[in-house]
Amino acid sequence: MSALHLTTGAPCAPLQDGKVRIYAMRFCPYSQRALLTSAAKNVETDVVWINLKDKPEWLLEKSPGGKVPSVEIADGRVVYESLIIADYFDDAFAEPNLHSKDPVSKAVDRILVEGWGKAGSSFYQLAFGGSVDPEKIPELIKEFEGVVSTYSKELEKRGTKFFSGDERPGMLDYMIWPWFERRPVIPIFFPDAANWDEIRQNSAAIDQWYNRMKEDSAVAKYFLTPEIHHKYCITVKEGNSDFDMLTKL
Amino acid sequence: MSALHLTTGAPCAPLQDGKVRIYAMRFCPYSQRALLTSAAKNVETDVVWINLKDKPEWLLEKSPGGKVPSVEIADGRVVYESLIIADYFDDAFAEPNLHSKDPVSKAVDRILVEGWGKAGSSFYQLAFGGSVDPEKIPELIKEFEGVVSTYSKELEKRGTKFFSGDERPGMLDYMIWPWFERRPVIPIFFPDAANWDEIRQNSAAIDQWYNRMKEDSAVAKYFLTPEIHHKYCITVKEGNSDFDMLTKL
Known part of the structure; x- marks a missing residue:
């Protein structure tokens, strides 16, 4: 590791x-x-x-x-x-099968994986962008958290512990997880750029999911804390990505 | 229909x-x-x-x-x-299974389907673009036919009738077919913008594949001739896409 x-x-x-x-x-x-x-x-x-x-x-x-x-x-x-x-x-x-055995559910989840792209792109600018226009930051946060809130509502609608059901995470859970693991980095970088309390209210279901996901053995195997991600993001923003940061902690 | x-x-x-x-x-x-x-x-x-x-x-x-x-x-x-x-x-x-039963072959074919995007994009500009800079046309043809030639070489390397094997077309064959059905439209539009003989030499394997694909019952069910595609493309280029063109033929 x-x-x-x-x-x-x-x-x-x-x-x-x-x-x-x-x-x-x-x-x-x-x-x-x-x-x-x-x-x-x-x-x-x-x-x-x-x-x-x-x-x-x-x-x-x-x-x-x-x-x-x-x-x-x-x-x-x-x-x-x-x-x-x-x-x-x-x-x-x-x-375990990561995709649903029901072909329609599998297809619907794949659409949700593809739809995640927009969130990934605004997240990238916020967390890794070296020269983001400060005036654009609230807009980028709104865009990213808007997508997050959509997924939170979808999870709430499903009424299950994970997107894939109650038993364990499935493909959709794992495909979007890496960005949720890094999501706490944004309020660390920009504490005053958004109403974080309101954002947390709009993503309550997915915040509970985040805690459940952290307990999954596959997620735990590669989990890094928000503080470590933040530290790495700083090296990227400074144009000096420190891929080997973990060996120095 | x-x-x-x-x-x-x-x-x-x-x-x-x-x-x-x-x-x-x-x-x-x-x-x-x-x-x-x-x-x-x-x-x-x-x-x-x-x-x-x-x-x-x-x-x-x-x-x-x-x-x-x-x-x-x-x-x-x-x-x-x-x-x-x-x-x-x-x-x-x-x-029939359209994907290969071998997970690696399935993955490799999916990479080739995704990789087709670049060809689709240059084809789109050539066949449907209303205001393509005439000086850019040879470059777009080169880009499109360059990708075509890559797929032709891949088919040649496989040494099979279809990308999926000798028996019948599979997922990769069907996913790229729509652009091959429309490919003859480009030399109709731009007869002098490229060395078409040379291009045909670089895509000999896929030209044979084109003839085989036309015989497949699924392909034949929805096949339209280059002349019909050309006629439809003209309506798009003129900003007046005639979706119902077939009802008037």
Whole structure:
């Protein structure tokens, strides 16, 4: 978990028998989707951390653009794109099923995963943007929290502990989780830019879900506190992303 | 097939027992993905054509933004986004399986479907753009045909009749087909903007695939000739999209 992120010149260790190789970056929410779903499916993994600003040459040979997350299969094929990787784990490994067995529910949840994109984009500007126009911040918070509130209402409407039901988190829960883990960073950065009490009232259902999700073993395996995320975000905003921050704590 | 596209004020007919309702537009490549996969899966469908410039009010209540394609299920739920609809048909209806049963092959094909986006975007500008800068056209053709050539080489590498194998088309075949059906429109519009002989040499494998795909029963069910597509594209370029063109032929 605290291994260094590999850079140019680092050798590529051979694949480990019986383990699935995941290339990832420790603070990347898309990488986290791959880590969460592999953990939820009890896949034995061999995670190789990649320095995104100075990638090992061999990664570019494995996947176009040297993308993370990517998953290398023993036969040399590489799967990338976080949603495709997540579905791959769900298809290739046994129980629990992360997608609903009902095809319509599965499709509706996939629409909600795709719809999350807008929230992700405004969150990115707030948490990682180095030069956000201060006047735009309240608007970006409104946009992000507006989407959050929609998902909170959807969860309330379902009346279940998780989006997938009462038993355990499913695909939709895991696909949006990385941004919820980082969500507390925004009020740390911008305590006066929004009415946080009102926002918390509009997202009560999802705040309870957040507490439940933290207890899930897959989520817990990769969980980082808001304070750690905040500290990492500062390094990004300052143009000096510290991928290896955890090794120095 | 030749019913008029519904506009504002048109009533919404009740769902038909045992049939799946698809809202679509006859010339929309994304709608075609839903039509192709439902046909390939032998789903009994009730297709309702929608005038995209003047949508019936009730469509906006069914799906956000009144999107087409969308699929209405008997219980009132609506599924939209062409790739999600296509997967829904594959999940909800029996053989043939459109996705590969091998999870890695399925993932690799899904990456190729997502990767098609760039081609779709340059094609859109060429075939439907009303005010394309004439100097940009050779570049757009190069971009579109460059992606086509990549897929042609991938098919050649696989050495199979279809991307999915020798037996019949699969998900990747159907997801990219709508743009290949329309591809001959570009040389009709711009006969002198590219070296078409050279382009055809770089896409020989996929040109053979095109001829095989035309024979598939799902493809044949919704096939329109290059001449018809060209005629429709002209109406779009002129700002007067004629959704009902087929009823007047």
